[in-house]
Amino acid sequence: MRFNTVVLLLVLIALVVFGVFNYNSLMFPHTTNLFGFGPYRLPLGMILLVVAAALALLFSLLTSLTNLRAQADSARLLREMQSLRTNLDAQEGTRFAQLQTYLEGQFATLRSSPPELEQGVVARVDRVRDELSADIGQLEDFLRRRLGE
Numbered sequence: 070m071r072f073n074t075v076v077l078l079l080v081l082i083a084l085v086v087f088g089v090f091n092y093n094s095l096m097f098p099h100t101t102n103l104f105g106f107g108p109y110r111l112p113l114g115m116i117l118l119v120v121a122a123a124l125a126l127l128f129s130l131l132t133s134l135t136n137l138r139a140q141a142d143s144a145r146l147l148r149e150m151q152s153l154r155t156n157l158d159a160q161e162g163t164r165f166a167q168l169q170t171y172l173e174g175q176f177a178t179l180r181s182s183p184p185e186l187e188q189g190v191v192a193r194v195d196r197v198r199d200e201l202s203a204d205i206g207q208l209e210d211f212l213r214r215r216l217g218e
Contacts, residue, residue: 073136077129084122088115 088095095114102108 071136073129073132077125080125081122084118084125088118 091114095118096112097114098110099113100108101111101113101116
């Protein structure tokens with residue numbers, strides 16, 4: 070159970086127990102003036118006890134209403150976030166499709182390129198490979214000299 074419900078039940082139980090143990094005192098009639106309307110002989114203690122119980126119930130209802138409003142706002146925000154997520158996923162899917170078509174076009178262009186371009190690319194790759202091999206060789210020589218000393 071929620072905390073509010075537990076507190077309400079404890080207050081109502083305390084009021085009932087108080088009323089049972091003090092029934093004679095609560096039912097003793099007093100001369101009471103109700104908002105300017107003649108004097109009446111009413112059990113003022115019981116009236117106050119019932120008003121206290123009614124106020125506890127009213128407080129509980131107002132707290133529950135506030136919680137329901139907060140939950141409704143949270144649910145609305147979750148629905149909005151889900152719709153935004155769906156929209157963003159759809160946009161991302163279209164961007165990926167556009168990227169895929171662009172890359173396929175570029176690959177098709179590369180496949181249909183003249184052999185001279187392909188030979189130039191192969192020559193460039195060979196030159197970079199040779200340069201890397203030379204750099205690695207220099208590093209190995211440097212390390213051998215450093216470690217040999």
